[in-house]
Amino acid sequence: MSGSDLIALFGHFLLLSLLSIGGAITVAPDMHRVMVNQMGLLSDAQFNASIAIAQASPGPNVLFVAVMGYQAAGLAGAAATLLGIMLPSTTLALAAARWGHTRREWRAVQAFKAGMAPIVVGLLFATGWILSAQTPGWHHILLTIAAAIMVWRTRVHLLLLVAAGALCGAMGWV
């Protein structure tokens, strides 16, 4: 991959960063358009594997972006895509958080936080629903519900729950 391609990729991810409300995964369709269809840097299978690998490994899901860059152009590619997707949103988040925090006594700021709170919690349920609906079958849903109850009612270590899920899956139960 040429240097100008790397810069083009970096530039495109800078732009996508500002559009990624709800997380980088929401702009994944556009990453597919550019990296698979337009630039031909990744195959469809590589694109899907990038998301799956990042989901299965610890850490924020946004790292799927680095996996895509890595598969396209090694470490330089990973740096281009990850820095591109992080820089604008990070700068904006920091500026907005400070603006809001220094004005936290303002009625408008309090109204914003109070108004958004139930919506934010609703979005969490929606995320859980969408993740769970990706795979058909009731065994799978049962495992999701069991994990939700364990998180809610108990203090079982979360890694233990994930390990139990991995075991169930490896045994072919879900």
Added chain:
Amino acid sequence: MIDDSHLHAQPSSEKELFVAFTLLALQGFGGVLAVAQRVLCEQRRWLTREQFVDILAVAQVLPGPNVCNVALMVGDRFFGWRGAFAALAGMMAVPLVIVLILTALYAQYAVNTMVSGALRGMGAVSAGLIVGTGIKLVGALRSNPMQAPVCGALLGAAFAAVALLRWPLVWIILALGVVACAYAWLRLRSRFEMPSQS
């Protein structure tokens, strides 16, 4: 349930933030939000549930990965931009190395049915972790100036629009957000105007 609303602790240094967020990120498979809530509110007690929801609201509305925005804001609150950088670096550095190593190994194991089954099982659990975290955070809505039925309706509408109707998130946040914030503004009137009347 343990009431965590009155207890407050603080990280002692940027280094502690970095280490805490590294450990937190390493426990998060298929999403870090559930772990972040548990570690920040229940184990380290750096935030109350209400503060966590506040931060999450801003993090969700802004572009960028939610958990990374949460890390930035928590770090910034304690140690300014150095803290923000420490928390974000903790969240990403070690997991980045791990995910790149896994990518290099992936091709050899992708066909193994036990591995793909394990990934599926982990996926089901990570969905459950998010739902369980959502149930816990419903409790944080009790102190909301909007009444419970209104909060419930907004929560349900956000869920239905995203999960069932699959509408674009930007429009849902804009449309529902404007209505909700306007209503919250009205409900806050007494809190803001009473003192000047007395």
